[in-house]
Amino acid sequence: MSQDILMPALSPTMEEGTLAKWLVKPGDAVRSGDVIAEIETDKATMEVEAVDEGKVEALLVDAGTEKVKVGTVIARLSGGASFETPAAPAPQDDVKPEPAPKVDHAERDALPPKRHPEEGAPAPVSKDDFPTGAKLTKTSVRDALRDAMAEEMRADPRVFLMGEEVAQYQGAYKVSRGLLEEFGDKRVIDTPITEHGFAGAGVGAAMAGLRPIVEFMTWNFAMQAIDQIINSAAKTRYMSGGQISVPIVFRGPNGAAARVAAQHSQDYASWYAHVPGLKVVVPYDAADAKGLLKSAIRDPNPVVFLEHEMLYGQEFDVPEGEWLVPIGKARVRRTGKDVTITAYSRMVGLALQAAEVLAGEGIEAEVIDLRTLRPLDSATIIDSVKKTHRIVAVEEGWAPMGVGAEIIARVIEGAFDWLDAPPARVSQEDVPMPYAANLEALSLPSVDKIVKAGKAVCYRS
Amino acid sequence: MAGKTAAKKPEGRNSGGDADLLAFYRDMLLIRRFEERAGQLYGMGLIGGFCHLYIGQEAIAVGVEHARAKGDQVITAYRDHGHMLAAGMDPRGVMAELTGRAGGSSRGKGGSMHMFSPETGFYGGHGIVGAQVSLGTGLALANRNMGNGAVTFCYFGDGAANQGQVYESFNMAELWRLPIVFVIENNQYAMGTSIERASAETHLYKRGASFLIPGEEVDGMDVEIVAAAAKKAAAHARSGTGPYILEMKTYRYRGHSMSDPAKYRTREEVDEVRKTRDPIDHLAEHLEKQGVREDALKIIDAEVKAIVAEAVEFAKASPEPDPRELYTDVYGA
Numbered sequence: 001m002s003q004d005i006l007m008p009a010l011s012p013t014m015e016e017g018t019l020a021k022w023l024v025k026p027g028d029a030v031r032s033g034d035v036i037a038e039i040e041t042d043k044a045t046m047e048v049e050a051v052d053e054g055k056v057e058a059l060l061v062d063a064g065t066e067k068v069k070v071g072t073v074i075a076r077l078s079g080g081a082s083f084e085t086p087a088a089p090a091p092q093d094d095v096k097p098e099p100a101p102k103v104d105h106a107e108r109d110a111l112p113p114k115r116h117p118e119e120g121a122p123a124p125v126s127k128d129d130f131p132t133g134a135k136l137t138k139t140s141v142r143d144a145l146r147d148a149m150a151e152e153m154r155a156d157p158r159v160f161l162m163g164e165e166v167a168q169y170q171g172a173y174k175v176s177r178g179l180l181e182e183f184g185d186k187r188v189i190d191t192p193i194t195e196h197g198f199a200g201a202g203v204g205a206a207m208a209g210l211r212p213i214v215e216f217m218t219w220n221f222a223m224q225a226i227d228q229i230i231n232s233a234a235k236t237r238y239m240s241g242g243q244i245s246v247p248i249v250f251r252g253p254n255g256a257a258a259r260v261a262a263q264h265s266q267d268y269a270s271w272y273a274h275v276p277g278l279k280v281v282v283p284y285d286a287a288d289a290k291g292l293l294k295s296a297i298r299d300p301n302p303v304v305f306l307e308h309e310m311l312y313g314q315e316f317d318v319p320e321g322e323w324l325v326p327i328g329k330a331r332v333r334r335t336g337k338d339v340t341i342t343a344y345s346r347m348v349g350l351a352l353q354a355a356e357v358l359a360g361e362g363i364e365a366e367v368i369d370l371r372t373l374r375p376l377d378s379a380t381i382i383d384s385v386k387k388t389h390r391i392v393a394v395e396e397g398w399a400p401m402g403v404g405a406e407i408i409a410r411v412i413e414g415a416f417d418w419l420d421a422p423p424a425r426v427s428q429e430d431v432p433m434p435y436a437a438n439l440e441a442l443s444l445p446s447v448d449k450i451v452k453a454g455k456a457v458c459y460r461s
Numbered sequence: 462m463a464g465k466t467a468a469k470k471p472e473g474r475n476s477g478g479d480a481d482l483l484a485f486y487r488d489m490l491l492i493r494r495f496e497e498r499a500g501q502l503y504g505m506g507l508i509g510g511f512c513h514l515y516i517g518q519e520a521i522a523v524g525v526e527h528a529r530a531k532g533d534q535v536i537t538a539y540r541d542h543g544h545m546l547a548a549g550m551d552p553r554g555v556m557a558e559l560t561g562r563a564g565g566s567s568r569g570k571g572g573s574m575h576m577f578s579p580e581t582g583f584y585g586g587h588g589i590v591g592a593q594v595s596l597g598t599g600l601a602l603a604n605r606n607m608g609n610g611a612v613t614f615c616y617f618g619d620g621a622a623n624q625g626q627v628y629e630s631f632n633m634a635e636l637w638r639l640p641i642v643f644v645i646e647n648n649q650y651a652m653g654t655s656i657e658r659a660s661a662e663t664h665l666y667k668r669g670a671s672f673l674i675p676g677e678e679v680d681g682m683d684v685e686i687v688a689a690a691a692k693k694a695a696a697h698a699r700s701g702t703g704p705y706i707l708e709m710k711t712y713r714y715r716g717h718s719m720s721d722p723a724k725y726r727t728r729e730e731v732d733e734v735r736k737t738r739d740p741i742d743h744l745a746e747h748l749e750k751q752g753v754r755e756d757a758l759k760i761i762d763a764e765v766k767a768i769v770a771e772a773v774e775f776a777k778a779s780p781e782p783d784p785r786e787l788y789t790d791v792y793g794a
Binding site: 160186187189191192194196197198199200201202203204205206207208209210212227228231232236237238239240241242243244245276277279300301 | 534598599602793
């Protein structure tokens with residue numbers, strides 16, 4: 001009886017990786033827990049362990065092979081014939097044991113190899129606002145963020161990065177890869193696990209004239225630091241009568257990750273977008289991630305930059321060379337005449353997929369990628385609603401007092417007479433994030449929920 | 462903005478030279494008289510909200526200021542009037558901020574607890590207990606990164622000494638050898654709670670021990686002792702060997718804020734400190750023993766009184782902020 005060893009996934013967004021090295025050869029006997037191979041991704045390396053004992057029958061993928069898809073059969077083991085422990089239960093035919101990835105980095109990063117059910121291929125992006133003739137390069141959101149920081153650090157010696165694991169470890173999500181090497185340990189600073197303290201230290205350094213980028217490993221941990229973000233960063237310019245600037249970027253992954261439950265899965269967009277003095281940026285694709293982060297670093301105000309872990313590994317076109325996206329300008333990602341759908345961050349992908357489904361049913365949706373929540377580009381939203389007469393506001397966070405509530409309030413204030421249907425919201429269900437896969441999926445916004453809302457405001461069922 | 466001409470410090474005060482005891486006397490008296498008038502204006506309804514007076518603690522801000530070199534920063538919490546005057550901010554701008562007027566240091570938008578003056582090195586004025594300790598650590602981080610040789614003097618009280626971010630900051634400051642002096646003003650009461658009721662270890666200078674930060678206890682009622690300790694601490698921080706903690710033992714004569722009846726301590730306790738340990742009386746006696754004539758001190762008294770009177774007049778006469786100011790200074794362009 002033989003069993004297949006599958007290419008494991010290391011994170012929710014991992015789709016493929018490099019099979020770096022085999023540590024066994026055909027004929028070798030392996031025991032449960034033996035390391036049999038090393039896998040590399042753009043983020044990390046990991047060891048593949050045998051989960052059962054047996055003999056290596058065949059290695060099906062050569063060492064050094066790149067882009068091995070998750071789930072590919074990479075080796076085959078025979079049952080434990082050559083071992084002296086016949087009492088060990090033989091693998092069942094109907095069970096496909098997966099190799100347990102031994103993750104070589106922080107527990108916080110070691111997420112189960114699942115994607116959200118709704119996570120399809122990256123949605124096509126309109127290239128409308130790229131400079132004509134610009135050479136486009138497929139770039140992951142992760143690398144686009146890194147490129148933005150590196151370019152701004154090269155251009156301005158005041159810019160520096162601090163946070164947990166940003167330097168030697170290269171970033172918990174590998175966003176800061178290579179920066180320590182290029183800029184040294186005074187400009188790429190590993191901090192202790194001290195969110196409150198290092199956020200305050202970043203604000204102090206900004207007051208003194210530097211331009212810090214403070215990375216939170218996730219925005220969930222920034223709850224420890226929210227006093228410094230709001231009371232010190234956002235309010236000091238006003239309280240000082242304009243004498244003190246706080247040019248700082250707070251950045252890191254925000255929103256729902258996969259299967260990490262309530263304390264590690266929350267969208268904080270509405271929390272920060274509530275506060276005057278802050279700017280709040282929520283990019284979706286890699287070009288916006290890069291162009292907006294560069295703008296954020298140059299901005300004289302504190303900027304809350306909300307990334308999304310599920311997008312880090314996704315690749316999009318990014319124009320080569322200097323590329324800036326202005327803060328405060330939404331982008332119409334798809335035009336349509338029947339219903340306006342607003343979304344930000346990962347929700348933009350879902351909204352674009354929903355628009356495809358709606359198009360199949362004869363409803364042309366206009367999808368607005370908000371890109372910035374504060375300042376909010378109300379004009380683009382209101383102009384769209386005056387055309388479509390209907391709106392669905394999508395957010396990953398909870399609905400009460402949320403981003404959708406604000407957008408709908410502005411639409412009512414600015415386009416009341418143009419509305420042909422009550423506005424609708426799609427949001428996370430009003431519960432803490434559950435762990436179980438089915439409950440988690442039920443709790444989150446989905447393509448299906450957006451499609452339903454789109455049809456409802458068009459009075460179609 | 463308020464004029465920046467008044468209250469310039471005498472040349473050389475910040476150069477680390479010998480202490481000028483008459484200047485110490487003048488600066489402490491300025492704070493005392495300023496705070497007394499602020500208390501009166503509060504009673505008259507010209508100052509609103511929270512108003513935390515520094516009376517009794519003057520020797521600390523003035524003595525530490527003596528150790529400050531050009532470019533060194535000061536940051537503190539909300540009992541900040543004394544530090545601002547010691548740093549050289551215009552008393553008129555400070556008083557007008559207390560009255561919430563256009564001529565105030567923050568143009569009337571900050572109030573007693575939130576004033577800033579980058580040109581004199583004063584970085585606030587912070588209303589959240591302990592927040593200034595992380596912020597001050599960041600100022601020192603900037604000094605280190607810019608290699609400007611500057612030291613940050615970061616003040617906090619015995620109450621803030623129990624905040625978690627203080628220890629996060631201690632750890633980073635020592636880990637990164639930051640040029641910062643933590644000045645703990647232990648006035649023995651965190652609002653209404655005595656230090657014994659709030660702190661397991663009441664010797665606050667020891668609080669850096671587990672981070673390997675040296676600390677010492679200082680008589681915060683004696684300006685010469687404060688100045689000497691601050692110079693030593695500043696030299697340590699400036700040398701690149703890391704932070705230093707000074708625990709200043711002091712006492713506030715007034716309530717925590719104007720609205721505090723101070724029922725948690727006896728009248729006798731306050732009177733005893735005023736009678737036996739007052740930093741200004743103590744220095745006056747010392748000066749007289751050294752042969753400074755009473756007349757000389759009286760001349761200073763009159764000068765100080767005039768500066769404060771002018772500040773009060775300015776603060777009363779300055780108009781309220783233009784309504785358009787409501788929407789300015791939220792964002793920078």
